[in-house]
Amino acid sequence: MLSSARPFSGRKAILAAAAAASLLVTAGCSDSGSDDASGDSDVITIGFALSQSGNMAPFDVEPGNAAMLRIKEINDDGGVDGKQIKTVTKDVRSDPDTVGTAATELVADGIDLLVTPCDFDLSAPGAAVAQAASVPSVSICAGDPKMADTTTLGDYVFSANAGSDVEGATGAAWADAQGWSSAYLLQDESIEYTKSAGRYFEAEFEELGGEVVGNDAFPGGDNVNISSQVSRIKGLATKPDFIYVASWNPGGATAIRQLREGGIDVPIVGPAALDGQVLLDIVGDSASDVYYTGFACYVYCTGADSAELDAFVTDYQAEYDSEPASSYALLGYTMVSAIANALEGADSLDGADVKAALESAGPVSTPIGEVQYFSETCHKIIDMPLSVVEVDQGAMKFVGQQQVDGIPDIGDENACAS
Amino acid sequence: MILEFLISAVGLGALYALLTIGVALLFGVLGLMNFAYGEIILAGAFAMYLFRDQPWLVALLMAIVFAVVVALLSERLAFHPLRNADPVTLMIASFAVSLAIQSLARMTVLPRTRGVAPEDFLAHRVDLLGADVSVLDLLTLALCGTMLVAVAWMMGRTSLGIQLRAAAEDFQMASSLGVRANLVIPSAFVTVGVLAAVGSAVLVARQGAVSADMGLQPMLIGVVGAVLGGMSSLKGAALGGFLLGAATALLESLLPTDLIAFRDAFLFSALIAVLVVRPQGLLSGAKVRVS
Numbered sequence: 001m002l003s004s005a006r007p008f009s010g011r012k013a014i015l016a017a018a019a020a021a022s023l024l025v026t027a028g029c030s031d032s033g034s035d036d037a038s039g040d041s042d043v044i045t046i047g048f049a050l051s052q053s054g055n056m057a058p059f060d061v062e063p064g065n066a067a068m069l070r071i072k073e074i075n076d077d078g079g080v081d082g083k084q085i086k087t088v089t090k091d092v093r094s095d096p097d098t099v100g101t102a103a104t105e106l107v108a109d110g111i112d113l114l115v116t117p118c119d120f121d122l123s124a125p126g127a128a129v130a131q132a133a134s135v136p137s138v139s140i141c142a143g144d145p146k147m148a149d150t151t152t153l154g155d156y157v158f159s160a161n162a163g164s165d166v167e168g169a170t171g172a173a174w175a176d177a178q179g180w181s182s183a184y185l186l187q188d189e190s191i192e193y194t195k196s197a198g199r200y201f202e203a204e205f206e207e208l209g210g211e212v213v214g215n216d217a218f219p220g221g222d223n224v225n226i227s228s229q230v231s232r233i234k235g236l237a238t239k240p241d242f243i244y245v246a247s248w249n250p251g252g253a254t255a256i257r258q259l260r261e262g263g264i265d266v267p268i269v270g271p272a273a274l275d276g277q278v279l280l281d282i283v284g285d286s287a288s289d290v291y292y293t294g295f296a297c298y299v300y301c302t303g304a305d306s307a308e309l310d311a312f313v314t315d316y317q318a319e320y321d322s323e324p325a326s327s328y329a330l331l332g333y334t335m336v337s338a339i340a341n342a343l344e345g346a347d348s349l350d351g352a353d354v355k356a357a358l359e360s361a362g363p364v365s366t367p368i369g370e371v372q373y374f375s376e377t378c379h380k381i382i383d384m385p386l387s388v389v390e391v392d393q394g395a396m397k398f399v400g401q402q403q404v405d406g407i408p409d410i411g412d413e414n415a416c417a418s
Numbered sequence: 419m420i421l422e423f424l425i426s427a428v429g430l431g432a433l434y435a436l437l438t439i440g441v442a443l444l445f446g447v448l449g450l451m452n453f454a455y456g457e458i459i460l461a462g463a464f465a466m467y468l469f470r471d472q473p474w475l476v477a478l479l480m481a482i483v484f485a486v487v488v489a490l491l492s493e494r495l496a497f498h499p500l501r502n503a504d505p506v507t508l509m510i511a512s513f514a515v516s517l518a519i520q521s522l523a524r525m526t527v528l529p530r531t532r533g534v535a536p537e538d539f540l541a542h543r544v545d546l547l548g549a550d551v552s553v554l555d556l557l558t559l560a561l562c563g564t565m566l567v568a569v570a571w572m573m574g575r576t577s578l579g580i581q582l583r584a585a586a587e588d589f590q591m592a593s594s595l596g597v598r599a600n601l602v603i604p605s606a607f608v609t610v611g612v613l614a615a616v617g618s619a620v621l622v623a624r625q626g627a628v629s630a631d632m633g634l635q636p637m638l639i640g641v642v643g644a645v646l647g648g649m650s651s652l653k654g655a656a657l658g659g660f661l662l663g664a665a666t667a668l669l670e671s672l673l674p675t676d677l678i679a680f681r682d683a684f685l686f687s688a689l690i691a692v693l694v695v696r697p698q699g700l701l702s703g704a705k706v707r708v709s
Contacts, residue, residue: 057530215675216675216678218678219678222635223625228670250531281534282535282627283533283626
């Protein structure tokens with residue numbers, strides 16, 4: 001027993017030593033690498049901690065690509081105040097633990113600004129690391145209002161999106177403009193984004209004089225089965241004018257499909273996370289009267305007739321050999337425009353100065369119009385013009401743009417509420 | 419209203435029973451807790467996506483082909499060389515197979531979720547004894563029910579079934595009495611492939627979405643259902659899966675709106691309660707087979 005164990009453990013020790021040695025070597029390499037990143041003040045270094053894989057990848061990959069595209073354009077045009085933008089990327093694999101580690105490494109590399117994933121739950125660990133180091137972090141498109149609240153995660157945390165509160169309120173405003181007065185709220189309970197979309201939809205719709213005649217919930221996620229919810233809606237004494245489905249893809253698209261298959265034919269309205277080719281594929285050719293408040297109408301959606309959007313799609317396709325599959329891609333592109341716009345007036349690249357520059361920058365021109373990004377109290381977009389898109393028998397059509405000036409205060413300490 | 423609920427609850431129960439049997443069969447025959455089961459379902463679902471423009475039956479046949487091929491390949495490449503290894507090694511190997519297939523799918527054909535449009539004939543609604551039910555619900559019930567009956571018939575009435583059951587009871591004894599491992603084990607994998615394919619066809623018809631990690635939840639349902647019913651008994655596993663599905667449907671319709679988000683918490687609390695009283699599962703003998 002002993003004699004047979006010895007050579008084995010000896011070999012193990014050699015292996016361990018070899019492994020330790022190789023670790024030392026790689027550690028040495030990355031040390032020398034980080035000197036390059038922090039030492040040069042003529043470049044702006046932006047760290048990207050996004051998911052290239054996992055369940056959040058569909059929301060991160062394309063906005064990340066679009067951001068890189070915009071950075072390339074800016075660099076080709078001579079950079080920001082003559083400074084080139086340099087990027088460092090790490091794959092966080094849709095895992096909150098990895099986000100924290102990636103952010104720690106990027107901050108240690110000396111980045112000037114951190115870009116975190118398109119979701120509050122995933123961004124939070126990364127944003128917390130950056131906050132502790134006084135490095136501003138911008139979520140590429142997280143929609144939960146807490147992402148932009150200067151007290152939840154900290155005052156160095158921003159989100160380059162309007163947020164699900166604005167999306168919910170905008171959906172309510174649009175429905176009200178259609179003359180619809182009674183709503184039914186079908187709430188997906190799976191993530192913070194969907195919960196706040198539902199809450200703010202309800203608050204805004206009631207503020208505008210509408211009535212939410214009933215609500216129901218489903219757990220959401222990958223495995224959606226809402227047959228009981230469907231029979232409860234069918235059992236209502238009076239049909240609501242429309243149903244607001246506060247959900248996200250693909251579960252939300254499945255819920256809409258099951259509503260239609262269940263024989264419920266009233267209009268359906270939903271937030272931007274339903275956007276994309278996959279909604280069209282899941283609900284199929286027979287579904288119609290489905291609306292959502294997206295960020296743009298392009299590629300799989302017709303009728304927006306915008307030369308700037310077409311140019312974005314053409315450039316994106318030229319760079320990545322495929323068209324964007326959802327309008328989230330545009331958010332990455334416009335985020336870089338907003339950051340570059342802000343940094344043009346920055347005193348230095350110190351964390352505090354970059355933060356001040358982001359808060360005080362004026363509106364920036366984007367393919368969907370002028371957008372005011374951040375202010376001192378609200379670290380996200382409020383008056384974003386959202387594109388209402390209609391799903392009609394296998395096609396997506398641009399209905400119009402809808403905007404809200406403010407969002408209702410529902411007592412959840414949302415600093416962006418009016 | 420009651421009838422509609424019954425059809426949907428029994429349909430979900432039958433689907434879950436189908437998923438559960440796939441897990442329990444391999445556990446019985448091989449002592450293999452197959453975590454790669456979800457990826458066999460993924461293979462079938464991917465075929466449903468690939469052949470979505472073909473007639474539904476063609477897509478279903480292709481799903482069976484895809485799932486059986488993946489099941490057999492995983493047996494040949496991963497589990498065959500480990501045939502005499504202990505159950506823990508097999509379980510770890512199945513994790514590896516699961517991750518490998520999932521990553522491969524994500525890198526090649528399914529980098530993001532794909533949608534499969536509903537079939538017109540499945541979305542059709544019919545009037546049944548005064549209740550308004552969808553063809554999909556009826557088909558789920560019919561398809562899963564037929565599969566369950568077919569498996570029961572195969573296990574009880576055919577020579578292969580008897581060999582499978584003998585192997586599940588005591589593999590060593592069975593092989594010394596002439597049951598050929600090289601026949602029994604691959605046929606168990608083929609059966610699992612067919613069950614997974616039918617399950618995947620129903621799942622895709624209900625969800626409309628196909629993604630690389632879609633197998634995780636059905637696999638968990640299978641494992642939990644099998645534990646509930648009793649791992650060493652196929653009948654028990656089917657019952658466990660059925661109860662899990664029916665209880666899910668019941669909770670969905672009885673829970674107040676505020677509590678629906680916690681549906682699974684209620685479900686699994688009930689499961690824990692059952693396991694406290696009967697740790698060996700509902701229909702298992704007193705002796706729990708460990709390997």
